[in-house]
Amino acid sequence: KIFKNGVEQESYNTPGGAIVWEDIATDLYIGKYLDGNTSFKGSIDEVRVWEMANTGSEIQATMNDVLDGDESGLIGYWNFNDNQSLDVASHVDGGTPGVLNNDGNGEWDDDKFSGSGGDCFDMEITEADFPFSHLADLMTEDDDWDQSTFPFPGGGEHTNGANGADYTYKLTLSQPAIIYVTTCDALTNVDVQIGIYTDDCNEASWIFFQDDSNTPIYYPDGTTEQYNFECISGFESNPQYANMLPRIVWDAGTYYIVVDDREPMPGTGSVKTWMGYSLLVDSTEVAGDYSEVDYFFSEGVYGGNYADVYNGNGIGLETSDYNLDVNPNGGDANQVNLTSLAASNGSTLTGGEEIVVLNLEYPITPSGGEILTIGPASVSSIFNSVGVPLLDIEGITINLVDELAPTIEFTDPVNGQTGVPSGDNITINFSEQIRNSLDESNITNSNAVDCFILEEAVSGEDLSFTITSGDQIEFVINPDGQLPEYTEIKLSILATIEDQNDNGFQFDTLHFLTADETAPQIQSSAISPINDYVSITFNEGVYNT
Known part of the structure; x- marks a missing residue:
């Protein structure tokens, strides 16, 4: 198997087994083919040989760290921290040192591995820690990341113009995830900005940046997006001077989440950071006549004002928290009304429900073809328990098919x-x-x-x-x-x-x-034997006109 950043790229079925070192009669080359001529073009560091196959998550757990050399299963380890020496030390007991062969076109590079604890991050977390919260005292922290500018890969930069003390969380995700990050908290008492990176100590690896909760989010491709998120913080003059990122779609890998004081060193206060899985619509179920839609959320949801939800006083969702629209798309229905909401058992919503039932009414019955769109009324309508909103601007769409019998x-x-x-x-x-x-x-x-x-x-x-x-x-x-x-x-x-x-x-x-359209006709007639009457038979009943 071939892994890149702990994510499997290819796998091959070939015969093999454990390496029998005694049977190997040639040197082990790192960065050069056996012919001694074909060399690797690039930087090599932290070479490790294990006696077992590591999983992707095991690779990701240590791939950005310097090892101690006594890890279970580690049988070969060269970290290349040899300060220009031609001897490359082995860092496992009984290991074999390497010899650096410099043919005149190689050079020592800056060490990209920070060692135990890291040079530019302060705390390591994984998705196992979700929901996560931490209070960082920036008055005791250094300035490890320069957030005054954010370079664009193709040239140019986003100029931010502010930088100060920072605190960094190294987040390792073992699988793709959609998460939220927010510093909106009463204990956040500084004007805080946030940047997220993929390489330790490397400002060029930024993937987005946000100054305040209601200011644009900047991306390396030069694009931005902006939402008017509500936010509470301890920065009393401007409580929105904190960050709200409700929905970040990430692949498996390692990310550096940096909260930064916009005031110059030293730090001026504290930042409370929250992280966890985003509030999502997991699925929906629709009644056959489209009069009911069941919403299945990833966690309990709350309505009401953001401040009330943040303070633990959220209420059940209300009809005003949703926006509905019907596109006729060739069908008859052009309007839908949300008449009520209920819990899955039919009871009134009180807050914290994971299943919400929407009861719908159509003034004109759908004839088929219509497209129903349902979504939150705004980015401040539906929240999780800590006030992070459901960011589902597009809403969900449901194609209404003909459910009516012909008449x-x-x-x-x-x-x-x-x-x-x-x-x-x-x-x-x-x-x-x-x-x-x-x-x-x-x-x-x-x-x-x-x-x-x-x-x-x-x-x-x-x-x-x-x-x-x-x-x-x-x-x-x-x-x-x-x-x-x-x-x-x-x-x-x-x-x-x-x-x-x-x-x-x-x-x-x-x-x-x-209709009776033909005049009556005599079918037969007869006179009585004594000639006292005549009998006439008509082909239908007759009447006196």
């Missing part, structure tokens, strides 16, 4: 109509495009009988028909020939109909009575 908008003739001409067609309009659910295809003459049945209501005799539709919304049913006169007709619209999102139609029927 009949109108028919011609209407249900229950009488006197319908026997030669008329039947028109049905649906609320949306439909299809045959049996084969998920458009409804045509070839499969119409799967979805519609036309019959005489009383006798149950089927009536044949053809069907046409230009958009699968409006359908015209054409009976083969004229419908029987003065007859109740029944059209069944079957549950085999569905919309394009598999929402099934609920079975329905249309009834109507055809």
Whole structure:
């Protein structure tokens, strides 16, 4: 396996095992190939040989430190702190010293490893220490990092113009993490600025800088971003003269977090620094009709004023702490209302809940395609227990799909109509495009009988028909020939109909009575045997006009 800064880059499956030193009949070259000619171009320091394979986290734990030489499993250690000597001392018991071969184009470099405790950091922490807080007395500290300027890699610099005593936390992350760092605390009584670096004692390794909680955050690529974070500090004239960094996305590795007094040496007071995992939305769950959204936070959340939350008096979230928007995006819904919030068990929010239920109402029911966006109303709406806000400016987006079953908008003739001409067609309009659910295809003459049945209501005799539709919304049913006169007709619209999102139609029927359009005719007649009356039989009932 090949690691860079404790992060695995490549791995290979090759046969091997423990090194048998007695079988090695050649020298061990560091920085030169076996041919004696091909040399490494660069700086080499802190060469270590272990008798076991170290994990990435084990590498990161010591890769920036000078070792003592008695660490378990360490069998070879050359730190190159030999002050121009050609002899490179071994720092393990019984180890073999090295011999420096300088062919005239190499030179001793400045030592980048600070030794035990470090030259430019004051305390080491890892994510195992989260949530972490510490009070640093800058009046007893040196000025190890120059924060008056921040150089850009491509040339130029950000001029800050202030620098003083500082305190540095060396943070080692064994895996990628999203964390917060803040100096907003009543015990922070200096005008503090903060810079974060990736190399010890190397100002050029800065990755961002912030002066105050509501001033821009500067990055090495020259970009900035700014939020109006609320902040409490002991710097009474300007309490915002502290730092708020709610959401820092970091890879695994080592970082140097430097809190710096903006006043020149000596330090003028103390800085309380907090670090921990950022408040995040872990996930959401949405009800099928989109009337409820469950928010799952990474920790308990609080609403109310920032000062109240900071002082331990936060309250439950309120509807005003959220911002909601619906983009119709071709759908019907264009507005959503947040009617209430509740805990997962339905109770009122009191603060500290990790699950918050949002109850929503749509004046127009979503028809599908709409995009719902939900997020905090501002960067001062939703907080963790120490007042660090949820920095989720974009919010979460939810694509609303069609959850409504198709319905009949109108028919011609209407249900229950009488006197319908026997030669008329039947028109049905649906609320949306439909299809045959049996084969998920458009409804045509070839499969119409799967979805519609036309019959005489009383006798149950089927009536044949053809069907046409230009958009699968409006359908015209054409009976083969004229419908029987003065007859109740029944059209069944079957549950085999569905919309394009598999929402099934609920079975329905249309009834109507055809018109009596033909004059009555005598079918037969007869005279009685004694000629006292005549019997006439008509083809239908007749009435006196």
